[in-house]
Amino acid sequence: MEIPPVVIDRLPLYARALAGLEATGREVVSSQDLGYQLNVTPAQIRKDLSYFGRFGKQGRGYNVRRLLEELRSILGLNRQWRMALVGTGRLGRAILGYEGFGPQGFRIVETFDSDPEWVGKEINGLTIKDAVDLEEVLRVSPVDVGIVAVPAETAQTVIDRLVACGVQAILNYAPIAAHVPPSVHIKRIDPVLALQGMTYYLKAAAAPRK
């Protein structure tokens, strides 16, 4: 059965909320409570989870630990994922310092740049390698995910090279709508697009400015 991508995108949110509940010792949660925490309707939650079997008993709520374990297994959250970062400019270095990856099983194990000033330097315990050697390095040290933090002009080339190395998931911070084969998954992180999606609504409300 094909699960709609929008459903898959919501599952990590459910897992995160359940992990929070488990940490406070909560054993059972209703779709109402979960929905309130996540700004999702209870009906939506029940529908999303129904793709993966029957987790809750009518009127009894969900068993927090069991549902969390199931979601972790479905999403592959119970294992370690190896990531390569390409681009160690200002943005890349912020990504290297991001503390949210490790606790969730995501680890940057290789990092590349093409600037001779940065190649060979060490950041957060990782030596920056020459981007020229990407294929050679990833053959010996394969990764699951590629993080692209290079300028727009070179992003597609970097993504093509990562894909050619067998990388099947790309997290793209460059401001381009990159092309990948259908078997490769790509997500774009772009704060400006997020802002521009909101200014449409602000426009009407905003007072005219001098």
Place this chain on the structure above:
Amino acid sequence: MEIPPVVIDRLPLYARALAGLEATGREVVSSQDLGYQLNVTPAQIRKDLSYFGRFGKQGRGYNVRRLLEELRSILGLNRQWRMALVGTGRLGRAILGYEGFGPQGFRIVETFDSDPEWVGKEINGLTIKDAVDLEEVLRVSPVDVGIVAVPAETAQTVIDRLVACGVQAILNYAPIAAHVPPSVHIKRIDPVLALQGMTYYLKAAAAPRK
């Protein structure tokens, strides 16, 4: 007429692609060409743009400059937006250094932290103000957008305070599904959620690890 939020979210992508075409001197573009650049079907593009009137002539393609101007006006991209950043930890400082905001009309004009070690310091020409004074500062220096880069525990409180100050759009980098009134728009930036949405697909493909 109510425009579906998913359509609004795609418009900035169209505007960005058109701006790229305009920069290269291109005068006309087909929905096929635009679709290829953006990984969107031509039919989808025609449908999305049809919400805003008739931009193209059948079989003639879109006038790049006219469509771009129209989209800029629809999205409010032809003006400056004032933003306040709350939280100047590692992530907040990376956001302050992000060079993508300025060229798109988004300017961080106020920045706050509650750590006495940071309050009063200057970063990128902005003096970090005490988060205690948020309301007072924003009364004199109102902003359109609040950027939240504080830890999860304090994020909802910060968001509530921004909303009480009249801020109608929030860009949330904290790992919580925050609550805002229906009139307020909020977008979350979360690389871990993006990764977890991809590991579902990787799981099957990944080789077992030692």
